[in-house]
Every structure is written in C-alpha cells, then in structure tokens.
Amino acid sequence: MRYIDPHIHCSSRSTDDYERMAEAGIVAVIEPAFWLGQPRTTAGAFHDYFSSLVGFERFRAGQFGIKHYCTIGLNAKEANNERLAEEVLDMLPLFLAKDNVVAVGEIGFDDMTPAEERALRVQLDLAKELELPVMIHTPHRNKKRGTYRSMDIIEEHGVPPHMVVIDHNNEETCKEVLDRGYWAAFTIYPKTKMGNQRMVEIVKQYGSDRVIIDSSADWGISDPLAVTKTGNLMLGQGIAEEDVQLTCYKNAISAYNQSGQFNETDWLNPEPVDESKLFEGNSVLRGQRPDSSTPQEDGIIT
Amino acid sequence: MLFENRDSTPPTPAKLLRGWLETATDDEGLTWLDDRIAKVESGDAAALYLGFGLAPRKVGKQPLELSTLQLDLAKEVRSGWDPSTWNVGQAARTLLLLSIPSEDPGPYFEHLEKLFNAAELQESVALFQALPVLPHPELLVDRAVDGLRTNVLFIFSAIAHRNPFPEEYFSEAAWNQMVLKALFIGAELDPMVGIDRRVNPALAEMLIDYAHERRAAKRPIPVELWRMVGPFADETALEDMTAILAEGTELEQQAIALALAASATDDADEILRSKPQLAAQIEQGAITWSGICDAAYAN
Secondary structure (H helix, E strand, C coil): CCEEECCCCHHHCCHHHHHHHHHCCEEEEEEECCCCCCCCCCHHHHHHHHHHHHCHHHHHHHHCCCEEEEEECCCCHHHHCHHHHHHHHHHHHHHHCCCCEEEEEEEECCCCCHHHHHHHHHHHHHHHHHCCCEEEECCCCCHHHHHHHHHHHHHHCCCCHHHEEEECCCCCCHHHHHHCCCEEEEEECCCCCECHHHHHHHHHHHCCCCEEEECCCCCCCCCCCHHHHHHHHHHHCCCCHHHHHHHHHHHHHHHHHHHCCCCHHHHHCCCHHHHHHHHHCCCCCCCCCCCCCCCCCCCCCC | CCCCCCCCCCCCHHHHHHHHHHHHCCHHHHHHHHHHHHHHHCCCHHHHHHHHHHHHHHHCCCECCCCHHHHHHHHHHCCCCCHHHCEHHHHHHHHHHHCCCCCCHHHHHHHHHHHHHHCCHHHHHHHHHHHHHCCCHHHHHHHHHHHCCCCCHHHHHHHHCCCCHHHHHCCHHHHHHHHHHHHHHCCCCCCCCCCCCCCCHHHHHHHHHHHHHHHHCCCCCCCCHHHHHHHHCCHHHHHHHHHHHHHCCHHHHHHHHHHHHHHCCHHHHHHHHCCHHHHHHHHCCCCCHHHHHHHHHCC
16 A cells, blocks of 8 residues: 655654655655754754755655655744744745645744734735645644634635645544645644554544644654554554555645655656665765665554 | 747857757647746745745756757857757756846846755756856856755756856856866866866865875776866876876777877877877877766767
C-alpha cells in the first residue's frame, strides 16, 4: 500500500527517518512552513528556511526516493512580531509560485491576536490570487473557538471550503469542520493532538470522506511513521482498505492536487532525467546508497 | 512574398527564444508569457518574481528539442551558447530575465540577486544556464563562481557544461577550481566550453599532484585528468603516465597516449613509442577526448 504524509517537518528529521518512511511505503510528503521551536529574529532566517523547503530538503528527500512538496506561509506564532511579519509577508511572492509549493500554509491562529488575524487575512488573499489551497493550523489552546473563527474568516474572504485543509482536528472540532465542507486533517502526535487508536474510532464514526491523516513529525517527540502505523491499525480493526487508502493517501492528493502541483504521476512515473541526476548529484549519501534493510518499528502511539 | 523577412532587425537571444516558444507552447501559454513580459519590462517586481516561478506551469516543462539549424543559429547570435538541453519552461524563464530593465545596472542586479537567492533547484539551473545571454555579465561572475560550491551535480553542470560563461569571465584560479572540483565530484570535463583553450601550468601542477596522490593510495585516477596534464607533463607526471600506460585499463591507456601526443616533448614521444598501436590510432583520429569522456561516464 502507498502512503502520503501530507504534514511532516522533514527539515528537523534525520536521513534514518527518510529511509524508514520509504520502506514503510510513504511515497510523497508535504512539509508545511512552520516555526523552528524558537522565534526567528530576522527576515533572512525565514528566507533561508523557505529556500531550503523548496530546494535542499526537496533534493534530500529525493535521495531517499521520496517526493517532497511544501507549503509556504508565515505561521501564527511569529505573526505576532509585527515588524518582522510585514517583511515576511512581502517576501512570500518570491516563494509561493515555486513548482513544489502545493498550498499557502500552515497559517491560522495560535493566541488569536489581531496580528495573527491580519497575517491570516493577507495570506488568504494571496492564496485566492494564486488559486492555491490553504493549510490551516488550529491552535492548541482554545482550539474549538480558534477553529471556528478560522473558518469564519476563510468564508468572509470567499475562499471555498474545498480549497482548505483544516489540520490538527480532534473529536470536538471535526464534525463542524466536515459539516462546513472542509477537508479535516488529523495529526497523530504523542501526548497532544490525536492518537492512533482514537483516529481509528474517528474514521469508524465519520467515515473516510474528506478525512486526512498526518504525522506533523518535527523536532519534538513525534513519529514519522504515524500515518503508516495508523493505516495498519485501521486495517487490523476491520476498516475497509478503500477507506484506509482514502485517509492515508488519496484524499491528500485530491485536496492538494487543486494546486496543479501534486500529481500522482510525479512519484509513479518520476521524470527519468531528473531522478538520475538527483542520485548522481547526491550530497547527502556521500557515496553510500540508502540502506533499505533498517528494521521498521512497530510500536504505536496510544 | 512568401519568405519575406518582415523583421529586419538582427536576431537576439530574446527573439530566438520567443520564436522557439511559439511552436513549443500553446496560445494560452504564449499570451500569459507576453503579458508577463510586458509587466516585467514596465518594472513590476512582483510580476517578475511570481512569473519566474509560475513559468513552467504556464508554458510547459517538456524539452525544447531544438534542431541542429536552430542550435547553429543560437551559436551565431551568441558565440558558445548551447541551449540543446533546455526545456520550454526554462526558455520562458530566460525570456523573463531578459525583460528586466537593465539600463541601470543597480536595480537590474538587485532583481537577479533576489531570484538567485530564492531559487529552487530547477530555477537555479535556469538562472545559471541563462548567464551567457544576460546583460552586464561582469556583475554575475561572483554568483557563477559561488554557484560551483554546490554539491548538487546538475547545478554544478549548469554552470560548467555547455556554458561559455566560465571560459570568458572566470579568473584563472576560479577556472582551475572548477576543473579540479569537477574531477572530485564526477562531473565530465569534455562538455566544458574552452576546456583546451584554458589549460595552464598552475592547473596542470595541481592535477599532477592529485594524480600522484591517487596513485600512491592505489585509487583510480579520472581519465579526463590527463587532458589537462598533457601539455605540461613534468617528470612526476611522465613517471605516473608511464606506469599507467603499461598496466592501466584500456581506457586509461588511451587517455595517457592522447596526453602524451599533446605533450610534444622528446621524452613523451619516446614513451608513446612503446605503444605503437595506440600511437597509430591517435594519428588516425580514432581516439578523441570526447570519446574517452563518453566511455568513462557510460553506464
């Protein structure tokens, strides 16, 4: 079975992770621009981060047979540094039109401040202009209100719900998100967000239509195999293969292919010239080949 | 008149690119591109940045597939220009670059800097391969030299291969580093424009040291290296060459023989005489550096 992890922060993961992901069947990933765990102090730091998302990280993933895409945006936390935020918003046109950018994101709320709201609105307008999907980060605190408020603002800007993935849902938010016509994504992440088994229950209750599973694996304690493990858990508990494929692969394609930049053919029929050049030009492997014999972990997050 | 040439001004790279795109993309793509070009010409920076990114999506990513005649014309318009490996999106990107107002070098250079600094991999290739047709080339030398610090082979090749820019604008030190690095990362030398014209004693000296060090470590020596060494082969080089000529692979022997033939010293002639068959083949033109390069990288 093929899997996509449509929300993972590869920049903070190791090559070991890429090897295990490829081995577990993950063929493509989307890396949303987010914060680095500490606030950036200059716009140049954002510039270099965005550059690596469209450049080196894409190359590095390719070295391990994984197609890498990204989303570009100013995240909610750092929107609160208003002077910096203005510079970053001005920089976005340099990056949003790149070939592997499949959405504006992840944007939305953290503290629900006016500065966060302004950055959200500016970026929704950019998404509209470029006809790009939007990836919404929903806040950890005051999640329900933050999620609903995000959707209200999206609707005020006339961005249609089918162009928007609302991420980090839980049992409390997902009904409203699905009822209002959005893609509802769920992050399998230890302690916070969603667990594997809870996810199985959600798919049992709400079905597979417009439901997307991701890992958000990043610099924290997180699991780059969360999607494949949840898929296996669902299969083991009687959820039909078709529904597993929708939630762990196909819905992500339907949602992000609206950018025109996220086509199954990219990884099923990789461009031969580019691929061979990527492998020859490798600066990650330093002459080695990816080791596909690394054993796969089978622990699950509860 | 059927074949009347209505445009009497001489062809330019921009005109050629626009003409190639006419057959390579559809009306919708062409309309989009012409609209962008007009905006970029009027100084609209956001139109340039978004347009540069969007171009392949709007006009296509397929190879340009230029005919021999078209490639000959390209060389006539800009000596050494070789867009044989270009694709349609890259041609459109180059046209957008050529539309940036450039009378005032300051703002022109700033736009290019922004595009280079934000470039993803394919954009970097397009930017570096556009170097020979861009105005104010002297402003772009540092950028080209810096670009070679990449470890991504196809970006290195965009600068070093089929690109007349390095031969024309690189200092001897920068040129020599390019050649030396190519050998280290497994990039061919033969597609470097001016490879034989820019041989120099300092480069040969570095390569002779490198070859000697590789031989001492019992590691293979890239066969193309000898092309740069031949004209300057000293005692150390001749000693290494003699040994490889005696016991090396067929391809190594061919390369050494060809280098010896280029050296034109009595010592070199004498060594070459130990392989009369190779000497004869070289005389007939049956062994060439292009052929050796192809054989070395064929797999």
